[in-house]
C-alpha cells in the first residue's frame with residue numbers, strides 16, 4: 492500500500508503551491524506524498540471522498556490567543572481549531588517573559604494544534620485588566636527578558652508583540668515601537684508584531700520605525716489613526732509604501748478591529764491584507780462576532796476578494812512568516828499532511844463586524860473534515 496489515506500475527487504485549491512483543479516491527495520507517514528488528477532484507490536488503506544468540496548491545506552491563523560490572562564482558549568484550543576479547519580495558529584503575544592513558561596506548558600500538555608507564538612514586550616503579557624494595559628506601566632516592559640525568552644524557545648517563539656493603543660502603552664509616542672524593534676534586534680532580528688487599533692499616534696509615525704517582515708495587525712480597524720488616517724476615505728500613501736516595502740498587514744478580526752466600511756474602501760483601493768486572521772479568544776469564539784477563521788474568510792469573500800487570494804492568505808502566507816514554508820500551509824508533496832476539506836455553502840448568512848454593522852453573505856466556508864499530520868482530526872456531524 493502506497494497510501495495510508497487518500498482524499499479523492501475534491502477541488503484542490505492551494506494557491507501558494509500553484510495547485511488548482513480536481514485532484515486526489517495521497518498521504519503516507521503523516522506527510523503528503525502525491526497530488527494528481529487520479530491516484531489508485533487500490534493503493535490506499537482508507538479513502539475519503541471530497542467530491543463537491545474544496546480541498547485546502549490546513550488553515551493557518553496568524554493571530555489568535557491561547558493564553559490571555561493565563562487561560563483563555565487554553566486547553567480548548569483544539570476544540571475550536573479542529574471544527575474550523577485550522578491546524579496551525581500563532582499566539583499573538585498572550586504571554587511575556589514572566590509567564591511564557593505557562594503558555595509552553597499548556598501547549599505541551601494540552602494542545603495538538605501546531606502553535607508558534609509572539610512574546611509580549613511586557614513581562615506580564617496580555618492581562619486584560621480594567622486598570623490599564625500590559626505596558627501602561629513602564630517597568631513592565633522587559634526587553635532583555637523578552638529577547639531571552641525568544642532565544643530560549645526557538646521551536647515556539649518567533650517574534651516580539653507590542654499592543655499600541657490608548658491605555659496600553661506608557662507613552663503616546665514612537666518610543667514603545669522603537670523599544671519593541673530594538674528588542675526584536677536583540678533577539679536576533681526576529682519580526683515584531685504591532686497592534687494599532689485606535690492609536691493615539693498617526694500610523695505613519697509608527698511605521699517609520701518598523702522593518703520589512705514586521706507585522707501591523709488589525710489593519711481594518713475603524714477607530715482612530717488607521718490605514719486611512721482620520722478622514723477614513725483614502726489609503727495613506729505611507730501605508731501603501733510600507734506594504735510595498737515588505738511590512739506585513741494582518742487583518743486580525745477580534746472584538747474591536749474589523750470594520751466592514753474600512754474593508755470595502757480598502758479593497759476598492761486595491762489594499763488586500765497580507766494575512767487573514769481572527770484574533771480569536773474564548774469570548775469571540777463563543778459569543779462572536781469572530782466565531783472562527785472560515786467566518787472571517789467568508790466576510791472577505793463577500794466583499795469581493797477572490798477565493799484563491801483568501802486561501803493563500805490563510806495558508807501559505809502566514810505559514811511562511813511563522814517559519815513553516817514548504818512544510819505547513821501547503822499540499823506540496825513532502826509537507827505535513829494537514830488538510831482541510833471545506834464546503835462553500837450557498838444561502839443567506841448574516842454576519843457582523845466589530846462595530847455592529849451587518850451583511851448578508853451569499854456564500855460561506857464551512858469545514859467538513861480536518862486532517863492533521865495524516866490523521867482524521869474532525870468530521871462535521873451529518874446535517875450540521
Ligand SMILES: [Zn+2]
Nearest residue numbers: 554556583770
Ligand atoms: Zn490579539
